[in-house]
Amino acid sequence: MTITNATIRAVNALTARWAQEVRGDGNSVLSAAGVWPLLAFLADGAAGPARGELAGALGMPAEQAAGAARELLAGMDAMRGLDSALGLWTKRTLELREAWEAGLPAGAHGVLTGDARADGAALDAWAAKRTGGLVERMPIAVTDDTEMILANALALRTRWLRPFSESGDLDSLHWPEGDVLSLRRVSAVPDRIGVADTPHGHVTELRVLGDNALDVHLLLGEEHMPPGRVLGAGVDLLARRYRVLPGSRLPYGEVGPGLRVERKRSATPEPPTLEVTTPAFHVTADHDLLGRHELFGLTTAVGTPQGHFPGVTGGLPLMIASAAQSARARFGATGFEAGAVTAFDLAVGGPPQLRWIVTTLRARFDRPFGFLALHRHSRLVLAAGWVADPERLPEHQEHLGDFEHLGDFENPEDF
Numbered sequence: 001m002t003i004t005n006a007t008i009r010a011v012n013a014l015t016a017r018w019a020q021e022v023r024g025d026g027n028s029v030l031s032a033a034g035v036w037p038l039l040a041f042l043a044d045g046a047a048g049p050a051r052g053e054l055a056g057a058l059g060m061p062a063e064q065a066a067g068a069a070r071e072l073l074a075g076m077d078a079m080r081g082l083d084s085a086l087g088l089w090t091k092r093t094l095e096l097r098e099a100w101e102a103g104l105p106a107g108a109h110g111v112l113t114g115d116a117r118a119d120g121a122a123l124d125a126w127a128a129k130r131t132g133g134l135v136e137r138m139p140i141a142v143t144d145d146t147e148m149i150l151a152n153a154l155a156l157r158t159r160w161l162r163p164f165s166e167s168g169d170l171d172s173l174h175w176p177e178g179d180v181l182s183l184r185r186v187s188a189v190p191d192r193i194g195v196a197d198t199p200h201g202h203v204t205e206l207r208v209l210g211d212n213a214l215d216v217h218l219l220l221g222e223e224h225m226p227p228g229r230v231l232g233a234g235v236d237l238l239a240r241r242y243r244v245l246p247g248s249r250l251p252y253g254e255v256g257p258g259l260r261v262e263r264k265r266s267a268t269p270e271p272p273t274l275e276v277t278t279p280a281f282h283v284t285a286d287h288d289l290l291g292r293h294e295l296f297g298l299t300t301a302v303g304t305p306q307g308h309f310p311g312v313t314g315g316l317p318l319m320i321a322s323a324a325q326s327a328r329a330r331f332g333a334t335g336f337e338a339g340a341v342t343a344f345d346l347a348v349g350g351p352p353q354l355r356w357i358v359t360t361l362r363a364r365f366d367r368p369f370g371f372l373a374l375h376r377h378s379r380l381v382l383a384a385g386w387v388a389d390p391e392r393l394p395e396h397q398e399h400l401g402d403f404e405h406l407g408d409f410e411n412p413e414d415f
Contacts, residue, residue, distance in 0.1 A: 020228035031340035040069035045311030057297030134339025158210025190247035195256030
C-alpha cells in the first residue's frame with residue numbers, strides 16, 4: 001500500500017517538532033513513525049478536548065487518523081528491510097468497541113493475565129522479537145492498574161551500496177581523546193553531498209544509500225545551530241522547502257559546514273571524487289512522552305481523572321497512565337540498523353459507568369460535626385457551630401420528652 005503525501009508530511013512534521021527537544025549535550029535517537037500511528041488510533045477513539053489535542057499533534061482531523069495509521073503501517077510493512085508491528089493487550093474484563101478494534105491490524109490483540117510480572121516478561125519478549133533484539137524491553141512497566149497496552153515496534157536494517165573502510169582514530173578537535181572510530185569512503189558520485197542555505201544557517205547533507213532503499217542522511221549544520229534546527233532543516237530538505245546545491249555545482253573553497261572543494265593538477269584526466277570521513281556511532285535513548293505531553297497532544301488525556309476514550313471502550317473510562325519510547329541506532333562501515341519500541345499504558349480514569357441506577361442514602365453523625373443555620377431563600381447564614389460534645393440523655397428517660405410534639409406536623413415532609 002502506498003503512503004499518501006499527507007500522511008508522510010504529518011509524520012515528518014512530528015519528527016521535526018520532536019527534534020526541537022533534542023539537546024546538544026548528549027546522544028539521542030527518536031522515532032516519530034513509531035509514535036504517530038498509536039496517537040492516531042487513540043485519536044480515533046477519543047472525545048472532547050483530548051480528541052482535538054491529539055488531532056493537532058497528528059496534523060490531521062481525528063476522523064481521518066485511523067485510516068491514515070492503517071495506511072502508514074501497511075506501507076511500512078511493505079518496505080524492504082523494515083519490520084513494523086502493532087500490539088494491543090487488554091485485561092479480560094475490558095470490552096472494546098467492535099468498530100475501534102476492527103480498525104487495528106489483524107492479530108494485534110492479546111490478553112493481559114493480571115499477573116504484572118508475567119505480563120511484563122511477555123511484553124519484553126514481544127519487543128525483543130519484533131526488533132530483532134535491538135530493543136530488549138518494553139519502555140513502560142505493567143502495573144495492577146493497567147487496563148490496556150497499545151504498542152508499536154519497528155526495526156530497520158540496511159547495508160551500504162558502497163561500504164566504508166575503518167581507518168583508525170578520527171582526528172578531531174571536538175573529540176581530542178583520540179579514540180573515535182573513523183569511517184572513510186571515496187566515491188565517484190559527488191552529488192551524494194550538497195549544501196543548503198536555510199533561514200537558520202547552512203547545512204551540509206550527505207546521502208548514504210542502502211541496498212534496500214533505506215538510506216541515511218548525515219546532516220552537519222553551522223556550529224551555532226542547535227540540534228533541533230539541523231534536524232528540522234533535514235526534514236525541510238526532504239520536503240524540498242529549501243534548495244540543495246549538489247556537489248558537482250559547488251564552487252571551490254569552504255563551501256559548507258565540514259565541506260571543502262579543492263582543485264589540483266593531475267597527469268591524467270580523472271572524474272570528480274567525493275571523499276567522506278565520519279565517525280561510526282551507536283546511540284540509544286529513552287523518552288518519556290508524557291514529559292512532552294503538549295508535543296504529543298496528551299495534555300488532557302493525562303491531566304484529568306476522567307475517561308477520554310469512549311470510542312475505545314464504552315463502559316470503562318480510560319486515561320493515559322504512562323507513555324514512553326526506547327530507541328537505538330548504529331551506523332557502521334557496512335550498514336545501518338535502528339529499532340524503536342513505543343508504548344502507551346491506559347488505566348481507569350474515573351468511576352465505572354454502570355448500567356443500572358440504584359439509590360441509597362445513609363447518614364451517621366457519630367463523630368464531631370458542624371452546622372449552619374441559614375435563611376432558605378437568601379441563603380444567608382444566621383448561625384454556625386461545631387458539635388463536639390452533644391447533649392446526653394437524662395437518666396431513666398427513654399422517650400422524646402420536649403420533642404414529642406414533632407409528631408403533630410400535618411405533613412411529614414415539613415420535618
